[in-house]
Amino acid sequence: MDFNDYQREARKTAIYPTDMKVIYPAIGLSGETGEVAEKVKKCIRDNGGVFDEERRAAVAKELGDVLWYLSAIASDLGYTLDDIARMNIEKLRSRASRAQLHGEGDNR
Secondary structure (H helix, E strand, O other): OOHHHHHHHHHOOOOOOHHHOOHHHHHHHHHHHHHHHHHHHHHHHHHOOOOOHHHHHHHHHHHHHHHHHHHHHHHHHOOOHHHHHHHHHHHHHHHHHOOOOOOOOOOO
């Protein structure tokens, strides 16, 4: 499955108020990234930071939820996930070519 296939399928399950486009999935994205962090934190606390198969699968499930919300935001803004991925790689390549991968700021 590629990004655009995923986005088309995920969009079929997007049930939230149309007047809350971008806002609703952005709030959901925040919650799901917190759940990823919680799974990682508990792995450190309870398993010495070792990601066994069960813990890896639990994080992967949460990452799927992160992807769903990311996809929803992109759709609401009129972008495909391929667009987002391409723009990000172009930004990173530009930073790398200018030796600007380190540092701070969006426009370095």
